[in-house]
Structures are given as structure tokens and as C-alpha cells.
Amino acid sequence: MKYYRSHVLVSVDPECVKRGAHEILDALQDELVAEGLIDEVQVLETSRIGDPAQGPDMMVYPEGTHYIGLTANDIPYIVKEHFLKGRVAAKFVAPEKAAVESELSAPTIKEIRVVLRNCGKIDPENIEEYIAEDGYMALAKVLTDCTPDQVIDMVMRSGLRGRGGAGFPTAKKWSLARDAVLPEKYIICNADEGDPGAFMNRLVLESDPHSVVEGMIIAAYAIGAVRGYIYCRAEYPIAVRTLNLAIRQARSMGLLGDNILGTNFSFDLEVRMGAGAFVCGEETALMSSIEGKRGEPRPRPPFPAVKGLWGRPTNINNVETYANVPQIILKGPEWFASMGTEKSKGTKTFALAGDVSHTGLIEVPFGISLREIVYDVGGGIKDGKGFKAIQTGGPMGGCLPAQFLDLPVDYETLGQAGSIMGSGGMIIMDDETCMVDIARFFMEFTQDESCGKCTPCRVGTRRILEILERICAGKGKHGDIETLEMLCKEIKTTSLCGLGQGAPNPVESTLKHFRHEYEAHIYEKRCPAKVCKSLIRYEISPEACTGCTVCARNCPVTAITGERRHAHIINPDTCIRCGICMQVCNFNAISIK
Amino acid sequence: MSNLPENVPSNDPVAIPEKRALIDRIVDENKHLPGATMVVLNELQSQIGFVSVPMQQYVAKRMGVPVSSVHGVISFYSFFTTNPRGEHTIKFCLGTACYVGGIDQVIEKAKQVLNVAPGQTTPDGKITLEICRCVGACSQAPVVVVDDEVVGRVRPNKFPQLVRPLQE
Numbered sequence: 153m154k155y156y157r158s159h160v161l162v163s164v165d166p167e168c169v170k171r172g173a174h175e176i177l178d179a180l181q182d183e184l185v186a187e188g189l190i191d192e193v194q195v196l197e198t199s200r201i202g203d204p205a206q207g208p209d210m211m212v213y214p215e216g217t218h219y220i221g222l223t224a225n226d227i228p229y230i231v232k233e234h235f236l237k238g239r240v241a242a243k244f245v246a247p248e249k250a251a252v253e254s255e256l257s258a259p260t261i262k263e264i265r266v267v268l269r270n271c272g273k274i275d276p277e278n279i280e281e282y283i284a285e286d287g288y289m290a291l292a293k294v295l296t297d298c299t300p301d302q303v304i305d306m307v308m309r310s311g312l313r314g315r316g317g318a319g320f321p322t323a324k325k326w327s328l329a330r331d332a333v334l335p336e337k338y339i340i341c342n343a344d345e346g347d348p349g350a351f352m353n354r355l356v357l358e359s360d361p362h363s364v365v366e367g368m369i370i371a372a373y374a375i376g377a378v379r380g381y382i383y384c385r386a387e388y389p390i391a392v393r394t395l396n397l398a399i400r401q402a403r404s405m406g407l408l409g410d411n412i413l414g415t416n417f418s419f420d421l422e423v424r425m426g427a428g429a430f431v432c433g434e435e436t437a438l439m440s441s442i443e444g445k446r447g448e449p450r451p452r453p454p455f456p457a458v459k460g461l462w463g464r465p466t467n468i469n470n471v472e473t474y475a476n477v478p479q480i481i482l483k484g485p486e487w488f489a490s491m492g493t494e495k496s497k498g499t500k501t502f503a504l505a506g507d508v509s510h511t512g513l514i515e516v517p518f519g520i521s522l523r524e525i526v527y528d529v530g531g532g533i534k535d536g537k538g539f540k541a542i543q544t545g546g547p548m549g550g551c552l553p554a555q556f557l558d559l560p561v562d563y564e565t566l567g568q569a570g571s572i573m574g575s576g577g578m579i580i581m582d583d584e585t586c587m588v589d590i591a592r593f594f595m596e597f598t599q600d601e602s603c604g605k606c607t608p609c610r611v612g613t614r615r616i617l618e619i620l621e622r623i624c625a626g627k628g629k630h631g632d633i634e635t636l637e638m639l640c641k642e643i644k645t646t647s648l649c650g651l652g653q654g655a656p657n658p659v660e661s662t663l664k665h666f667r668h669e670y671e672a673h674i675y676e677k678r679c680p681a682k683v684c685k686s687l688i689r690y691e692i693s694p695e696a697c698t699g700c701t702v703c704a705r706n707c708p709v710t711a712i713t714g715e716r717r718h719a720h721i722i723n724p725d726t727c728i729r730c731g732i733c734m735q736v737c738n739f740n741a742i743s744i745k
Numbered sequence: 746m747s748n749l750p751e752n753v754p755s756n757d758p759v760a761i762p763e764k765r766a767l768i769d770r771i772v773d774e775n776k777h778l779p780g781a782t783m784v785v786l787n788e789l790q791s792q793i794g795f796v797s798v799p800m801q802q803y804v805a806k807r808m809g810v811p812v813s814s815v816h817g818v819i820s821f822y823s824f825f826t827t828n829p830r831g832e833h834t835i836k837f838c839l840g841t842a843c844y845v846g847g848i849d850q851v852i853e854k855a856k857q858v859l860n861v862a863p864g865q866t867t868p869d870g871k872i873t874l875e876i877c878r879c880v881g882a883c884s885q886a887p888v889v890v891v892d893d894e895v896v897g898r899v900r901p902n903k904f905p906q907l908v909r910p911l912q913e
Contacts, residue, residue, distance in 0.1 A: 170896070348840030351881030426822070443780045447821060447822070543841070546841075577841075708856065731847070732853065735850065735901060
């Protein structure tokens with residue numbers, strides 16, 4: 153193996169590629185050859201490092217210097233400064249993220265990276281880089297030093313709970329599968345991350361696939377499985393490619409296949425792709441999809457641990473759960489259990505999205521408050537607007553208003569507040585978001601994704617959606633709120649799987665915390681957040697309008713008329729309230745009434 | 746030709762020898778796998794671009810499974826299409842972050858520029874518009890996927906620039 157004094161990792165995140173990451177790679181190669189440094193500095197491709205909007209970016213190790221906003225023309229200068237003269241090219245260095253905010257409010261708040269430890273740091277397509285970061289050491293330790301029961305005991309003492317959302321103790325699941333009597337057991341990794349607003353698993357799979365593969369092999373050893381499947385959604389083609397490559401590399405090194413690491417333990421793994429059905433994230437539906445059938449859930453019990461894939465005992469965990477396992481084995485269950493709260497141990501990745509300053513992936517210990525996540529890690533609400541709600545747990549989760557901001561995040565507290573942990577999507581909404589419209593959006597999603605097998609979910613979600621659509625259209629009537637509450641309760645208690653049981657959550661939580669918005673829509677025919685199209689109209693202020701015609705040219709239905717350099721007007725009868733005019737106006741002359 | 750379904754239009758992939766050879770290869774390579782139906786259909790969708798009704802009948806026969814079980818899978822999952830798509834596909838992400846971020850306005854603009862709605866293909870067969878589920882690029886919302894490339898932070902008035910190269 154060759155040794156290098158420096159490593160340059162260039163982000164080839166799709167956004168960075170679009171912004172010229174490949175040109176950066178070419179320029180680096182040329183320049184390093186020209187300066188005679190090509191044997192000293194290794195250039196690698198990696199997934200996302202920082203915010204791709206500031207890309208293309210690259211990270212130089214061992215110093216850990218993060219250069220952003222690069223063009224190919226900047227490369228000769230950076231190579232000369234950094235690698236020849238040994239000093240940082242200061243003008244391209246990324247500013248420390250949100251240093252000011254975190255200093256002001258809570259300097260102790262830090263992200264702890266367990267699952268994301270290697271993301272953006274190693275080349276996901278090179279198994280040697282993972283091994284250099286102590287990769288597959290946990291597996292070696294387990295196979296040579298531990299019995300399966302000892303492995304399960306370690307996971308038990310760590311307190312690890314399922315990261316897919318339900319929070320079931322992982323060790324308990326494993327021992328159920330281990331105790332199952334039928335032979336030929338299976339292991340499945342649920343990588344069908346379908347919650348809109350969640351992309352934690354995608355990033356782990358794309359940038360550190362071996363951590364998941366290693367976790368799965370350890371789990372297979374613990375329960376005695378012969379074969380494993382990673383079920384990945386079709387929307388993640390890069391993750392599928394990276395995983396397949398990782399599996400091939402692991403197999404060629406004897407980490408998968410017959411007699412792993414020379415022991416008598418044999419196990420192999422393959423990737424199966426979904427085809428765009430949200431319900432396949434539910435474990436029983438996922439298994440019928442792997443079996444090549446329609447992804448419809450079935451009643452439990454029997455649980456998968458007893459009767460799962462092809463009727464055999466099956467253990468199924470989420471990507472993040474498996475990725476935690478090697479670290480627990482290596483650093484010890486006590487280390488893992490030292491992070492988090494009494495009942496929720498370790499860290500959790502969250503995908504921050506919506507109206508927050510720093511969107512992206514974070515990993516924080518359990519017990520951190522929502523306020524710390526939104527303001528310290530996320531940098532607060534974008535454009536100085538006010539906080540309205542945080543939506544946790546995806547379309548089966550709830551919307552929590554400001555009074556819950558100091559809630560410590562763990563499985564129990566979020567559940568008590570009327571939301572769920574879910575897989576970890578967090579969408580922050582500012583005060584210009586209409587909560588009735590958001591509830592309608594989620595119902596549209598669940599109604600469309602309901603598989604249709606059980607009646608409460610198939611028909612019930614449709615009825616709720618119809619009522620919400622009516623309310624948003626200004627045609628709500630007395631009794632609607634009560635009907636919604638009744639429907640929510642019944643769908644929740646009578647649906648077959650988690651999709652139906654969770655589907656009413658967004659409606660229930662918004663009814664509870666933002667009831668006044670429903671009332672304004674129904675009784676006053678008014679949308680307080682000025683979002684619902686039937687209840688608003690756009691107007692041009694004659695004083696502010698300069699007659700530049702940009703709005704008229706962009707209007708899709710030619711509802712805007714007026715002469716150049718004279719104030720324009722919007723015809724409310726043809727206007728479809730798409731809001732494009734307001735976005736393109738350079739003079740803030742258009743407002744919503 | 747006896748294993749071909751009846752009344753196959755001449756432009757259907759099973760009636761075109763090269764395409765049929767590809768279908769045969771995909772089926773034969775995968776049919777021994779447990780749960781092969783999904784694997785075969787995913788491959789057909791990605792390599793041929795759609796799975797027509799004659800293709801479903803042909804594949805079912807070659808795999809030795811009932812047509813109903815192939816058709817059941819096709820109709821259940823949104824990724825499978827039974828009609829050919831345009832040369833390029835533009836998908837609008839309808840995840841929560843993109844919704845909050847204004848993907849609706851981008852869709853409106855697209856309808857205005859291309860004169861087709863999501864689910865349709867332009868008359869020249871160049872571009873198909875589609876709605877898709879969250880692609881997991883939420884920090885760049887609103888997002889569209891042009892063929893396989895994710896384009897983030899799309900503004901409605903920048904949409905024409907995005908489609909121009911596809912129309913050439």
C-alpha cells in the first residue's frame with residue numbers, strides 16, 4: 153500500500169458535480185503532476201462534506217482544512233499555497249458553522265458523531281479506507297472472542313433501540329430471532345427511507361456503506377442467520393450502487409461468503425430495490441416486496457422474528473441501528489449508554505429541513521431539547537421570521553408548537569407530546585405556514601400511499617382529505633372539526649399497520665395545537681397565514697409598482713395587465729394564485745390580501 | 746414465435762427482436778432468484794423504460810408465473826410505467842420540504858412552459874413530466890430531478906433555462 157502525506161477529499165455530491173466538482177478533480181490531478189506532488193498527495197472522491205450550495209468543496213487531511221466555493225482556476229493557487237508552501241489558502245476556507253449563535257446561547261451544545269463518524273471523511277468506494285478507521289475490527293472481535301449470546305448481551309447493555317422510529321429494544325428483537333426454532337434465518341436492513349423530509353439513511357449508505365454491512369454481519373452472527381437483504385428504495389440509485397460495490401469488496405476480502413475470516417461462520421448479503429411504494433417501509437410489507445409480491449402488510453403476530461421472510465425467522469432493523477453496532481462492540485456498551493437519557497441511549501441523526509438557516513444532517517445525543525436543535529444547531533429561523541411549528545417523525549408524526557421547544561428529545565417525550573420520533577425527519581415551519589394546508593398535504597400523501605388492504609386506512613384517509621380540501625377551499629362548515637376528530641380516533645385504533653395508525657397524527661396534532669387556524673378557515677373564511685389559494689388574493693401596490701412588466705411576462709395565465717412604466721393590475725378572476733409574480737417582483741410591490 | 750402473446754402491436758418491445766433478446770436475457774439471468782418478479786421488473790423498467798401489457802404477458806410465461814401476479818406488482822408500485830416515456834424525464838419532488846419550499850409554483854411554471862401536466866409527455870416525445878416522492882435532497886428544496894440528476898433550489902423563473910438543453 154502506498155503512503156501519502158496528505159489526502160484531498162473532493163465532494164462529488166450531485167449538487168457539487170453540477171457546480172464543477174469533476175473539473176476541480178481534473179485540475180487537482182494536473183496541478184499535482186505539474187508540481188511533482190502526485191506521489192505525496194492523494195486525491196479522493198467523497199460524498200457531501202458541507203453545504204453543497206457553497207460547493208464545490210474539498211477537505212484536506214490531516215489538517216482538516218475545509219475549502220469551499222472553488223472553481224478549477226483556484227486550484228493552482230491552493231496547491232501552491234497548501235502543499236508546496238505549507239500554509240492554508242485562507243480566502244477559500246469555510247467559516248466555522250454558526251459559531252456566533254452557539255457562543256451566544258449555549259456553548260456546550262455539540263454534535264456527537266457516531267453513525268456519521270466517517271461520512272465525508274473516507275472514500276465510500278474503497279473498503280481499505282473504512283478498514284483504516286477501525287472498520288471490520290468489531291466483526292473480527294465478535295467472531296473470535298464472543299459467543300452470539302455475549303453479542304446480544306453487549307447490545308442489551310448499550311440500551312440501543314430501533315432507529316426506524318418505533319424504538320423497540322434491538323437486543324430484545326435479536327434474542328427473539330435467535331430463540332426462534334425454525335432453521336434458515338434471515339436478516340434484513342430496512343433502507344426504504346420513504347418519509348418525506350428524511351435523508352439520514354441515504355447519506356450513511358452513500359458515504360459509509362461498510363458500517364451498515366459490518367453491523368448486519370454482526371447481527372447475523374448473533375441470531376444465526378444465513379442470508380441477508382438490504383431493501384433500498386428505488387429513489388436512491390447512488391446508494392444502491394455504493395452498497396453493491398461495498399458488498400463485492402467485502403466478499404472479495406473474505407468478510408462475506410463462506411467461512412468469514414477463517415471461522416466456520418458463513419453469511420452473504422444482497423441488495424433488493426423497491427419501486428416507489430411508501431408502505432414498503434413497514435416491515436411486513438417490506439418482506440412481501442422482497443418476496444416479489446405486492447407490498448401489502450399483514451397482521452402481526454406472528455412477528456417477523458418468528459415467521460418472517462419466506463416464513464422463516466427474520467430480524468429486521470433500520471440502517472442507522474446497524475451502523476451503531478460496530479461502534480458499540482468496539483468502544484463498549486458502557487460508552488454508548490453514557491450518552492442520551494435514561495430510556496433512550498446514544499445519539500440520533502436528524503434531517504433538518506424547512507425554514508431553518510442551516511438545513512442538513514445532524515447527529516445529536518438524545519435528551520437535547522428541540523430549541524437547541526432549531527436555534528443552536530440549526531441556526532434559527534431563516535430570514536428572521538418567527539417560529540411556528542416543528543414537524544417530527546415524517547407523515548405519521550405531529551406538528552409541535554413553540555411551547556414544546558424545551559422538550560428533551562427522546563422516544564417517550566415526543567410520544568407524550570402527540571408526535572413521534574419516527575426515523576428522524578424534522579421540518580421547521582415559520583409563521584407564514586398554514587397548518588391546515590400542511591395537514592392537508594400530509595393527508596394527500598398518506599391517502600395516496602395507503603395500500604388499500606384495510607378499510608379504515610383506505611376509506612378513512614380519503615374522507616379526512618376531502619374534508620380538509622373543502623376547508624382549504626373556503627367551504628368548511630359547522631361540524632367539520634368534530635367529524636375530523638372522530639375519524640382520526642377511529643382510523644388510529646382500527647387500521648392494520650403503522651401507516652394507517654399514524655396517518656391521523658398530523659391532523660390530530662394540528663387540531664390540538666392550532667385549532668384557531670381551522671376555526672378561522674371554517675367560520676371566518678380566512679387563512680391567517682395567507683396560503684390557501686381560495687381565501688387570498690394578490691394585489692399590486694400602485695405606489696411601489698414601477699411598471700417593469702416582469703410580473704406580466706411571468707404570469708402563467710396572463711392575469712396581469714398594464715403599460716410599461718405604469719402600475720400594473722391583477723385580474724382576480726383569471727388569477728390562479730400561483731404566487732410567481734410576487735417571487736419575481738424586484739420592488740416588493742405585490743402583496744397578499 | 747409461438748410463445749408470443751396474441752395481437753402484439755409491431756412497435757412493442759416483445760415484437761422487436763433485439764429488445765426481445767434483452768428481455769430474455771434479463772429474465773433468464775434473474776428467474777432463479779427467490780422473489781425474482783420484482784428484480785426482473787425493476788431491470789426491465791430501467792433498461793427498456795416501461796413494461797407494456799404484452800411484455801407482462803411474455804415475461805409471466807417465461808418465468809412460469811401467472812400474469813396476474815406480474816400485473817399486480819406493476820400496478821402496485823409507482824415506479825413501473827406501462828407506456829413509453831419521453832426522451833427526458835423531469836420529476837418534481839413532492840416531499841414536505843419541497844412543498845413548503847414552493848415546488849407548486851415550479852410545477853405551474855412547467856405547465857406554462859411545456860403545455861403538459863405532470864404525468865404527460867410533450868407531443869414531440871422529448872420531455873415527460875412526473876411527480877415523485879421525496880428524493881432525500883431536502884436541504885436543497887425545492888428540487889427537481891432531470892433524468893438522473895438532482896437540481897436543487899429551483900426558482901420558477903429559472904425553469905425555462907433548465908428545459909432548453911433538453912429540447913435540442
